[in-house]
Amino acid sequence: MPHRAPVVSVASAKRFVRRQAMRAAYRTDLRRPLDPNLAVYGAYWNRGVACNPAAIHAKARELAPHVRGVWAVSSRHRDRMPAGVPYVIEGSRPYWRAMATAAYLVNNSSFPGGFTKRPGQRYLQTHHGTPLKTMGLDQRAYPALARKTDFARILAHVGQWDFSLSANPHSTEVWDRVYPGAYERLDLGYPRNDLYATATAEDVAEIRAGLGIAEGQTALLYAPTHRDYRDGFVPDLDPARLARELGPDYVLLVRAHYFYGRSAGVGGPGAGAEGWKGAGAGKGADARTGAGAGRVVDVTGHPRVEDLCLAADALIADYSSLIFDYACLDRPIVVHAPDWAAYRAARGTYFDLLSGRPGDTPGAVTTTPGELADVFRTGEWRSPEAAVLRTAFRERFCPYDDGRAAERVVRRFLAPSL
Template sequence: MAGVYRVDLRRPLDPCLAVYGAYWNRGVACNPAAVYAKARELVPHIRGVWVVSSRHRDRMPPGVPYVIEGSRAYWRTMATATYLVNNSSFPGGFTKRPGQIYLQTHHGTPLKTMGLDQLPYPALTNGVSFERIVAHTDQWDFSLSANPHSTETWDRVYPSSYEQLTYGYPRNDVLCTATPELTGRIRAELGIAPGSTVLLYAPTHRDYRKGFVPRLDPERLTRALGPGWVLLVRAHYFYGRSAGTVPGGRVVDVTGHPCVEELCLAADALITDYSSLMFDYACLDRPVITYAPDWDAYRAARGTYVDLLSGRPGDTPGAVATTEDELCEVLRSGAWTSPEADALRAAFRSRFCPWDDGHAAERVVRRVFPVPSN
């Protein structure tokens, strides 16, 4: 395959070909998906092709072109596409050619240390090569930033000569523009009864643990809250497509749901620990509850940029709990919707969502692709 790839590298670039990837080839998702959709609208002459691993090919929506990572078609696509869009990295180590344009969208606002800031935490970086991080960064032409905090962080931890696109996250456009009708349809598709109070529990992974070990008993929580409450449980994608919860009842396992933005729209509030989803969910101006039972361990293991438990405006997004009993009390007492929680959320949104206005994807496409003038 290497010899054939070298031949393909001598072929001319296709000015009408773009290749997309997300979450290490898990399918159509995140910022690349929003850019792809907007590019089909604004530059329909540019054909978009997705990279997907063979074990995730069933995730591909009907009619969306794709190539399997490592295949002959993959290497030819990587050799000849003019535009490269990814929120992580393309597999296999490709050669970026002169004339190729690489947009790195990233996939979250950084709470934990990233890039070169991980150097003090070598035991938990799974053997990551910092030399490869720098080499990968040198391939980027554009780095997308969700907010000023991200811009400052990317500049430091991924040092190179790319252009920062301070546009906000395209994946959040739908959170800014969704109608009540769309939200109602999503809730109906999830089987949520009208009038229910819906909580989305979305914990992140721990670098110092293996597998999904939730620090919350979903069944116990919903029993304590009583009728009318529904808990959507979404495990981190590192752990597969199931959170391992018992199906049925008022606890719904949505780990395998293809679109986390739809889950955000369905939820009246987000419960999370250290997931970057909190920064995106804040666009909705709905309550964010920090449930942090192992904050000290998490912070010591990986390092963080934001002190979620400080109670400072701009750092803490809303109500805080460190035990299951505290979380239950936050919900039953109404502390999650109190004026104090609202004020914290407003400051958090001001810091982390200043560019989210529903038009980020359009800004990205108009900067990266040759959009015809009207």
């Protein structure tokens, strides 16, 4: 309708003017002195408090309480912010003021919108996983990825880093190659994994009860990663079918990748009689009823994946970096990878997860739904052979995970303030 065009133009003009005003104010703020007691944290492109930055923030509050921590969060994710945690909305006036004057910057991805790194600011890139799939400059070898990747922008971002955190020697080797820069390498472990070494049996019991896992049930966590060659969340197994085949002694926790929003969409119409429980449902409240109701639980919206790992007796893995974190717990891992060939062709990987070689494969491997169910029915998932593989995998990828990574990182990164 023609009469709507001016409205759109006016709205666009207002947004443009606002952006210009913000940038002008930011340029002014860049001339302000740095605040030696201000740190800005961000995670997963400003999705809220999570991952390594969250663990570092918590430890910084303990070891350096005079350093004020402020989180950068996008407006659409502000509801994720815990009560009492200071934050600024991405793109707002307080956001640009904080980015211009904070002495410390911590992120596991990047701060959207761009910013000017000032002399004297210390930027810690924590990353958010151990790389199995190709990353950074290594993606140039894969045309489908290279076409939509701005490598110059990646290098410009790397140029801002003062420190790059590694979970293990494998990560350090990869980061050095795919993110070349003059930053200092911190081989200190992942702070987000400290919880796996410090959580008590009481902590685990409380988490399981909160998820509605009955005493004596075996909880399996299925958290597949994003596929570049797929649209939307398309799991490689039918959670309801697997729950039905394994019976009432098992409960399946399903967590979709954060790219797909806050729900895995499992259960519901057509999901079978098992039903599912949404992550926001109250304890014991099932979204469906029937035989085995509640045995498939959508935990995509749960705020802490670390809690889900603590609750799970085993991980059903594909190519997610969660494999490397879960290995810290020394609990069974089953690799279910029916599309391994397609994934390697489209994205590329640094080693063969399905090879069966100690250090490369963390446990039993399946490629069909029937094989997956049989692994649990026969006990192969926790066999001595699987334990040997898990031990070698853990030794390779969890050498620094002793529960004190956050302390080491804070003491190194915030050294000028301690």
